[in-house]
Amino acid sequence: MKPLHKKNKIGLLALLLGILFFPMPPASAADGIAEEKAVAPARTGAVVSSVRVVIDASPDRQASHAAVANHLIRIRPGDRLTDTSVEAAIAALKSSHRFSAIHVDSSTAPDGEALTFSLTPGQTVRDIRIRGKYPLFERDILNQMTLYPGDPFTREELSAQAAAIVKRYRREGYITPRVSVKALAEPGEENAVILVDIEKGPHYMLGELTFEGNRGISSSALQWRMGVWRTALIPGIGRFSEYRLKKDMESLLSYYRSKGFADAALSYRIDDPGESHRVNVTVRIQEGHRYRIDFEGNRRFWDMTLKKEVTLFTEGNRNNIGMRKSIQNIKNRYRLAGYLDTRIEVAATDAPGDRETVRQVRLAIDEGPRTxxxxxxxxxxxxxxxxxxxxxxxxxxxxxxxxxxxxxxxxxxxxxxxxxxxxxxxxxxxxxxxxxxxxxxxxxxxxxxxxxEGPRTTVRSISITGLAVLPEATARQVLVHHIGGPFRNAALAVEKEAIASLVSEKGYPHATVEARVTTSMDHTRADIVFDVDPGPLVTLGEIFISGNLRTREQVIRRELEVKPGMPLSLRALHDGQRRLRDLDIFHGVKYRTFGLKEKAETVNLFVEIEENKPYYAQASGGYESDSGGFGRIRIGDHNLFGLNKDLWAGGEVSETGYRVETRLTEPRFLGSRTTASIGAFTEELTEFNQPFGTRTTGGSLAFGRSLGTHLTSALSFRLERRDQFSVDNRPATRAEEETRTIFVTTPYLRYDSRDSFVRPTRGVFSSLSVDVSRGVENRLDDFVRYLFDTRYYRTPLEGLTLAGMVRVGQVLPYSDSDLVPDDQLFFLGGIRDVRGFKENLLRFDSAGDPVGGKTALTGSLEARIDLGMNLELTTFFDIGSVQDALVPDGSDRFRSSVGVGLRYITPIGPMGLLYGHKLDREEDEPAGRFHLSIGYSF
Known part of the structure; x- marks a missing residue:
């Protein structure tokens, strides 16, 4: 082992000076990697005789990590050894996030310098477990952390996680929260569990809240607008948070401005709580004048229209900026209407009042002529x-x-x-x-x-040189110019990029294209030459995948659709990343390439995966007009066995019956883009006002495929055993009393361009399904059922959404008998179609029982008005008809209703109370009906 050479010491000194005089980049996992270099070539440019990689890990982990390192280290025997090449190898190893320690040694051998890279694999996060998180949710804590299951980490990063979590709890009002973040792993284990232990300790509470300087608005009105005061009303758990106090101050300032106090200024003082932890807050208010705006001389626009241009009551009037901006806005509105010389004179008078001084501002408008x-x-x-x-x-x-x-x-x-x-x-x-x-x-x-006009330049010729990797005809298809067409200089940049992109997809990512244009003396003819330099051929090297703690590697490689040895295609890599991100099982997908920037012949790809938690449980309950009180539960696994399969089981109980169901979904059936699912269910259903109920047990198999951005197709098969029973001792036919086995084939087509599934404001939704039903042991269920549903949404004005729906259904028997079982007919009335009527009682017989038909037509129009504060006012008109009944009772005529309702918009959809009034009420029939709903009727 050799000591550092003198030249290396000089380089180390230069590195230290660089650290002192140049700003450091943001910290990352690679910054905590221990690095030691002891490379001292015996002579400048010595030849590398060998490169050896030593992995400090258990034998079963050495081979995989050595393979990664060998692909990242681009020094090969026979190369000239330089500091640059060693530093590049170390940088690549650090950037891979695979190693926590890197040590490089050199020794002199008879045939050159022998390099040894000693590497210690780093640990990755297998799971994050949080204790003591209340009152925050787990997601709140994870959002403060920079680590996620599957990420590599260093000990330094654990301390940073604790500091971020402490800051979050202090924001919640806790005084001295303590957070411990530890990595738990067996010796030699590559994956570790991160344990976050939170001791919140005591929190601040609001003591006295006082207001100073408020004359125009009472203290009680201000209190109710402050979240810190409302929270303090909850005994024992009401925490005071200065962060929320600042938000309240912003809300109060907006409130003051909306009330006309455009010059209002607010500040606050917090007294030292001492040992009591009770915080006394004093809000100081300088209300200023209360502004009232009047207009004179405006004939073209209403006062209401011009007030929309006044910013005083939203942005304030500090240093009179709000007034000047408002006047300019009004002038601009007039200018856009053709009034080019509009003048506005401002006259303000102050009128002292009992509680505040009112500043009456008169805007005298001289519109001038309209041009x-x-x-x-x-x-x-x-x-x-x-x-x-x-x-x-x-x-x-x-x-x-x-x-x-x-x-x-x-x-x-x-x-x-x-x-x-x-x-x-x-x-x-x-x-x-x-x-x-x-x-x-x-x-x-x-x-x-x-x-x-000047001379018109047309294209006389187009030539492409240096294009050997693809047919010239293919390149010409992406050109904007064509012979005989107009010449456009701006189109050249687009054409160069298009040709370079085509060449790049063949494995030449460094391709460049230059354009040369020669014009005739009179500027009427142009000759275009594209010079293509494809650069070196680049192939995709190894693909290394990390972070997939549960997902099998084969699933990820299947979505990538690229393999080592293929010509490198950046578009193919991007498409693969998009497909991975579209999978519900992943929280995030990151790519890193090694060798592309260096223009190497082989580029290695690192795919870093962040998985979503696969297991989930959902529960809900409530009340709806069509089912009464209900409760639902579902548990499932989004990533069954790590194969990207979704398995769930769930049940529902309501006043109308119960349903238990389980389903397994394969999003890539036989490796294709077709989704397949298989399921089983059992249910008992007795709808409101119906004299009969059904018990059904069966299974289904469905295939679905996206046909574009908005279009989806599906084909399903269902086999079920169905029993129909009476609930009021009504005699049933022999066929209805028997258990019926039915096989149903359903092709389905859907178009959906709505901007939101939860609260659509624009777009179209249309669907068409055809049930081809066949009775296995009887002919009673031999029929074809068509159901067409279309909905349209438009928002002509801000805050106003118009919605319309048309639905048509028909049952056509194809057996010798024209009969259809009651449980296969259409019934209308209620929250889902014609509101104002009881469920299923749009058409009824003399006994008051619902009458179904083989044909149903219904339509609805709604106006949805946003009232603010998550409230929505709804007015509606519904119309429907049940036709082709099997009994002569009731009528085929259309019946209609109008109504109004109020909905509260939640993150998962609206909850509403609606009232429908019948427009053609029959004798002894109620005038209307209230409905409770979760979600929209359409």
Missing amino acids: VVEEVTIAGNRTLAEAEIKKQLLTRPPAVFHDGAFVPETLDTDTYAVTTLYLQQGFRERTVDSEVTFSQDKTAAAVSLNIN
Whole structure:
């Protein structure tokens, strides 16, 4: 073993100076890796005779870590040994996050220098267990940590985790929280469990909350708007947090401004709590004047419209900035309407009151004349038609859908648009100038565009040189230019990038493309030459995967769809990363490549996985009008056996019955992009107001596939045994009394472009399903059932969403008998279709029992108005009809209702109370009905 050479000492001194005078990058896991280098070549440029990797780990772990190191160390026997090559090898090993200690030695051999890399594998996080987290959730703690299961870690990082968690609890109001973060692992184990032990200790509590200087708003009104005060009302657990106090101060300031106190300024003082831990808070308020704004002279816009431009009541009026900004906003609104000379005079008077001084601000508006475009003329256009040019213009005379206002800024935009149009047509030397002539009273403007086209340059020839890795015809397909078409200089950059991308996908990521253009003397012809330099061929080396504590490596490699030895394709790597991130089993996926920046012939890929917790349990309960009180539970595993399979089992109990179900889903059936699932279920269902119920046991097999961004298709098969029973001693037919075995085949197609599944505001949802039912032992269930459902959502104004739904269903028997069992018919009425009616009682017989039909049609319109504070006002109109009944009772006519409701929007969907009023109430029928719902009706 040799000591450091003198030259190495000088290099060490330079490194220390660099640390002192240059800022350090953010800390990472690699920063805590112990590194020691004892390399001293006997002579400059000595030849490397051998490279040896020694892994300080158990024998069963040595081979895999040695393979990683050998691919990262790019020094080979026969190379010249330099400090640069050794430093590069150490940097690559550190960046891999696989080793906690790196030691490099050199020794002189007869045939050169022998290098030895002694490496100690690092530990990774197998799991994170948290004790004492209440009142925070586990996710709150994990969000403060930079470690996640599957990540490598160092001892220094554990201390950083503890400090971050302590800071979070102090923000919650705890005085001296103590956090211990330990790594638990058996000696020699590569994975460790991180144990987070939290001792929160005592917390601050709010003592007295007093307000000083508030005259316009009472102290009680201010208290109720402060979260720290409301929290203190909860005995024993109400914690005081200065962090929340600051949020409350921001809320109070906004409240004061909304009440007209634009000059309000707020501050607070916290008294020393001492040993009592009770914090007394004093809020100091300088209310200032209470502003009231009046408008005069505004004929074009209503006061309500102009007040939207006033920022005093949202941003305040510090140093009169709010008033100046408001005036400028109003002038801009007038300018966009064609009023170019609007003047606004401000007059303010103070009127002392009992509790505050009111500053009455009068904005006297002199709108001035409104300038309207009288005509637009085009001059100088010889090649392009006037109609084509005018399509680019927003400046135009009044029309049905255009007010004709003249706005100078719009004309500037139009001039640029026409200039761009000529540029796209190959006129590189064009000029477009605008000229405006106003009438004497400035109510009319005549606009003219004067165009000097200049010569038009067209493409005479296109050549591609140096393209040996793919057919030239393939490259020409991505070109914007074509022979005889206009020449556009801006398109060259796009074409160079497109050609380079094609070449790169063949394994040449360092490809460069240059473009040369030669024009004729008169600038009417252009010859384009693309010079392609593919650079060296690069292949994908080894793929190293880490962090997959549960997921099998074969699942990850299947999604990558690339293999070692293939030409390197950056697009293929990106697509593989996207596919991995789309899997529900992963929390995050990171890529790191080694050798790409160095332009090496082989690039190794490191895939770092962060897994989601596979196991889950869900429980919910509530009340809905169509099922009454209910409770649901589900448990499952998103990553069964580490194979990316989803297995769950669940049950539901309600006033209408119960259902127990289990299902196994394979997202990559036979390695394809088709999803397959198989399940079994049993249920008993007696819907409200129905004289019969059903008991069903069966199983299903379904296949689904995405056909694009919004389109999904599916095909399912269901085999079930069904019993229909009477609940009110109604006589049943012999066929209905028998247990029926049914096989159903269902093709399904869905289009969904909604912007949100929970609370859609725009988009379309449409679905079509066809149940082909076959009775195994009887012909009663031989029918085809069609169900079409379409919904449309639009938000024409902020806070207002319009929603519409149309649903059509029909059952067509194909047996000799035209009969269909009651439990296969359509029934309408209730929260899911026509509100205001009892469940299933849109059509009923003389006894008051529901009547079903083989055809059902229903439609709904809703206006959803956002009231703020997560509240939504809903008005609706519903209409529906049950037709083709098996009994003569009731009518085929349409019945309708209107109604109103209030919904509270939660993160998982809305909860609402709605009332529907029948528009065609029959004799002895109630006028309407209240409904409780979880989620939207559509």
